[in-house]
Amino acid sequence: MTSIVSNMFDMVFTQAQLATLSPSIKAPYGLIDDGAVGIKDGRIVWVGPSDQAPKAKITHALGGALITPGLVDCHTHLVFAGNRADEFEARLEGVSYEDISRQGGGIMSTVRNTREASYDGLLDLARGRVARLKAEGVTSLEVKSGYGLDLECEIKMLKVAQGLRSELIDIETTFLGAHALPPEFDDADAYIAFLCDTLLPKANALGLVDGVDGFCETIGFTTQQIERLFIKATELNLPVKLHAEQLSDQKGARMAAGFKALSVDHIEYLQPEDVPAVKQAGTVAVLLPGAFYYMRETQLPPIEALRRHDVPMALATDFNPGTSPILSPLTILNMGCTLFRLTPEEALKGMTLNGAKALGRDREVGSIEVGKKADMAIWDVGHPSELCYWVGQAPLINRIYQGALDRA
């Protein structure tokens, strides 16, 4: 349809079902039947029907396989040591959350393990996890800190996250110092002051921070405390996002919208009357059905209001050891449909274009459009809805990152 170069392309894929997710193509999923996509210098340079595909140095005829944009997992806590299977088991044997917490369990057990782990040990663990995500087509990934809660370990976590950039995947790092109150502090205000005055500026000066997040909740930090952190982030020119309204309505999303947050995440308890503020701020609603499932939550996010106000909805794994130990973005697509009643098109858009939007990266990735990075996934399915339908099928044929196939 459009072309921006005249010389020969590096690679062209033909005979594909092309789910472009491009808003300019009006068919569901931006679908082009028997489509082709041309790549040069790691970028998408041509998109259109197979019979008009230009010549390239290498041509892959796909025989009807599906191509989608590479998946974008826009909310993970991927860097940590240890796991919490013992707590999972204890709770099913009837031990209360409070007792587990008193015995040093919960998030503090992950903080202890992560502080004790070496950079190399953490990187090894994280690499294995990234390999699982890539095996399901992920090409862009957000990774949060938040299990260090002190200067040394938060910086170690962010460096590990950046270390993952050698794994042929885009990494966005998020500073989540305001995840929980560490044992060294008994005053949450003093800890927030330490984050604002010391930890965040230092991590940022080292070039380790792409965005700032917090946990706004009765068991986390108050809306006013997070607001102080966001004022500091804004001073440092860093975009913000928020774990908001997961367990109760703290009006965190409304506050975050005041800072034009990239996203508000979880939002099961977001009230429909607060949705217009989210829309006006251009903020993405990130839905996390994995945590909803593990916590057996029953309060659904306000999906109808989000639809009515046309708020972009993203889906992510929220991969973490406590409430979402799920390394399968395809399972999350399914859960978005089964638990939150998203349509398969909304779900797939949520893990491509809208996931990219939640990272402020939608001009670069998230759809198959001329000029964007050639990050895509090739699937052994006949229709994009199948990505949300099957669980455990392992349908990925190949992944394309910056124009190169994982398996040539």
Ligand SMILES: [Zn+2]
């Ligand atoms: Zn989270």
